[in-house]
Amino acid sequence: MSSRSASTSEPGPAAALPAAGREAPARIEIGLNAAIVAVDRLTPLILVTQPGAKGREEGLPFGPFDPLEHRTMEIGLRAFVEEQTRLRLGYVEQLYTFGDRGRHARRGDTAAHVMSVGYLALTRRDEDGEEALKESGADWRPWYGYFPWEDWRTGRPPILDAAIEPALERWCAMAPSAERPDRPLARRERVRLAFGWGGVPFDEERVLDRYELLYEAGLVPEARRDGRASAALWKDLPPIGRPMRFDHRRILATAISRLRAKLKYRPVVFELVADSFTLTELQKVVEAISGRHLHKQNFRRLVEQTRLVEQTGETSISTGGRPAALFRFRREVMKEGALAGLRLRGRP
Amino acid sequence: MSSRSASTSEPGPAAALPAAGREAPARIEIGLNAAIVAVDRLTPLILVTQPGAKGREEGLPFGPFDPLEHRTMEIGLRAFVEEQTRLRLGYVEQLYTFGDRGRHARRGDTAAHVMSVGYLALTRRDEDGEEALKESGADWRPWYGYFPWEDWRTGRPPILDAAIEPALERWCAMAPSAERPDRPLARRERVRLAFGWGGVPFDEERVLDRYELLYEAGLVPEARRDGRASAALWKDLPPIGRPMRFDHRRILATAISRLRAKLKYRPVVFELVADSFTLTELQKVVEAISGRHLHKQNFRRLVEQTRLVEQTGETSISTGGRPAALFRFRREVMKEGALAGLRLRGRP
DNA sequence: TCAAAAGTGTTATCCTTACACCCATGT
């Protein structure tokens, strides 16, 4: 994996045409949504739009896709992000395409259907471009503001015991109105797996599962906004995490899940750190993203034996203490095949 | 993971609306493409349409998506597949969305743009439904017919030395007309990684990378059909693998890549085998999909220690030799959290 | 009795995890 996109985004053969003998389906518009991630020291950041607007929730950068203008969706995405925010994206990867007839599509309105294609993009925060960014109406926000239950670096997040788990427990105790055949697991089983109840280990990659459960249980503000019946149960509960517009928090959850998984088998962290870095800095970035604390020495050994980095020879007189050796990413490893990533296993 | 779909396919909040102050983009049609996979003894199968039609290439089942009719794309997919083929899908997962302005969109025609959303679906071959299937114009085909260079079970596929690698070598030797900035790796590097040249191990998951290289080099019939200049180089070479319509072989390559990867960390094989099976049968299915030979005993130990299966108590008087114990998938593991899959590592 | 396939024992090796401990700098 290079700093550019994965191979799947390349042109290639044409898309299929409608099957013969069938009516043409309703015309649909395509929206591109980008979860643009950077890390500032200990804080993973996500780029949001309209962060200051009163009454409006924050959202992910969004742009319509016009196939007449851009050859591929990824090109379209890079173009509108750069145009809107003056931000050049490095690594970009497609996440998921949502084709839902959303609750925001007005009933009876047969024309306005929007599909959204979610993308994950990694970049570095650029101090120089920061004003242009803010003028464009976008800004960086710590992503754990939207997912406070996902940050386990300093131990179990208090919001779990204080709010989330008691409420989920209540929700599990209620029988679902109708068992759905496409949903073979009962509520409690799903919560067990997602939140690590009853001996199941907490899996930091299941960000989306957790968000979806909270949504279904009506515990996030978006559920009420969308008219979920279950939301009525928690009138007095304070909101669980900052809400976002439309389904953007869901897209962000997908992005975090994917990024946490990808860290382990592709060297994508290096898209998020500066050209030279200390091993501790690198570790802090990995911890920031994966939301868990790592064993210093094992992390170092891991980094060494994957041969992903090399010393620059310089040292950094960082924040007190002994100067740290500076490293750089060995770009050659991309040509060496063993694209390991930092495959962290087991519990910290 | 259950026999039903992954959680990402669930309804949830609405999609985004177009950004204010921007023109509405061109209207687009959505096509759904399904790579439907089954395994028959030693042969992985893919469901194709128009398999007998003269002059027409085979293609993947295709249906337009109409958001007015179906709430989500996955529901739409299940519906059109069942309608067209009488086949009930088990596990379904979204692969990738291609938004390319395909070469098949007529130039100057500003209206007809089709995006295709690719899906992977796993199922079991159903002997009873086979006639209905054929009547509907669909049939099963061995997938290695489309990718003969991907089957390493009995050793290195001859087509590599006979045709593919010499041609790729020639293609690498030619300088690309223009180095593209979004393509940081040179041809030879890319081939090294994808096909395992010069000490790089052959990675069975890189099915898509290999197909894309062959396409770019003009070595597959689709490249000539699409008017790739590089295709002119290989006038006298026999076709490399069976071609498919449009970009369907590319979608199939994506599906195989994903399935080969998924086998290792999610228990999806069990979607492809009967309710009870011998361990050797299970191994043969894994081998069929991953395209490599596995060490019998290590495979068994793996299966045992993941606790994914249990003995039924019955035995099977199979094809000669000592009767084999029958096993079944322990569906409870889905509720136990440790969703390991058969994490095969290293070389066979 | 032999072929064919099922099923096991064992070992060297590597990877993972977790100890505890030393080193170089600024104040």
Next chain:
DNA sequence: ACATGGGTGTAAGGATAACACTTTTGA
């Protein structure tokens, strides 16, 4: 000198990969 963070040695336990070997059937 001591606080702070950088940097290491080593060993137990477990997982892997690869040996070769025994067992149970049908022909």
